[in-house]
Amino acid sequence: MTVFSQARSLFFGSVFLTAGFASLPFAVLSLILKGRPFDIFSKSKISSANFTILWSIVGKPSAADEKLTNKTISQAYGVYLDLGPGTGFTVHHFDKSKTTKIFGIEPNKAFHPALQKAIDAAGLTDIYTIVGTGVEDSETLKTFGIEEGSIDTIVACKVLCSVPEPKATIEHLYKILAPGGQFLVLEHVKAKWGIGALAQALANKIWPFLMAGCNLCRPTEAYLYGAGEWEVKDLQHPEGVSGHEFITFTQGRLIKAK
Ligand SMILES: C[S@@+](CC[C@H](N)C(=O)[O-])C[C@H]1O[C@@H](n2cnc3c(N)ncnc32)[C@H](O)[C@@H]1O
DSSP: OOHHHHHHHHHHHHHHHHHHHHTHHHHHHHHHHTTOGGGGGOHHHHHHHHHHHHHHHHTSOOHHHHHHHHHHHTTOOEEEEEEOOTTSTTGGGSOGGGEEEEEEEOOOGGGHHHHHHHHHHTTOTTTEEEEOSOTTOHHHHHHTTOOTTOEEEEEEESOTTTSSSHHHHHHHHHHHEEEEEEEEEEEEEOOOSSHHHHHHHHHTTTHHHHTTTOOTTOOHHHHHHTTSOEEEEEEEOOTTOOSOSSSEEEEEEEEEOO
């Protein structure tokens, strides 16, 4: 583990946390201005409004993020699910020449206008459909033809931290994948022992409230590996990441057994 990557992660994590608190008054104000004053008494609605403001500002990827995301998304092909595309910061990485159809599963409707703008700018308008629900909502997904064995590629970039009941949801996603289909992953996960892990456990007391349910301490690799039988199971920490950082990532590809 490098001291530099640990310190860097703690620094950026603290900036995120501070920004999360600072945006709370604006989240309350935004609900009032949208004519939904009673929503300020709902913890989940404040949480969602707070993350909507926060992600639009601090979610913008750095050059290093762009490189990592491109490595993941450029492998997508066929019919795919883009899980939690948010404001569309990542949609320009999709390679249209390898794509039949993309379903962007985004429950936060406040993100949809920016997402649609990003889809149009990326030239994906005719093949990208926004589905305004959570990925666990299998009934709504079915109305779009998203059923067991129907999807060639699932892309999960910084979203499995936020889905409810992650183990069951990932098992459901495994079923949706076609045999031989691929699950492309770039996710922040539970840290290995050390200061980063301790800071994660402490910050996680308030982090999910500030960040619309984002959980810092998820063993997402274990959920993915355990979801079913895989032909390829290749999740690694990106270069320069040891797994001990406060915000630590796993990246890679799983291929469902045929
Ligand atoms: C941290 S943002 C990442 C956005 C985008 N993937 C990116 O990398 O820029 C997490 C996204 O997951 C979405 N999300 C949360 N719960 C979800 C669920 N149950 N199903 C699908 N997406 C979800 C959030 O609304 C948000 O847009």
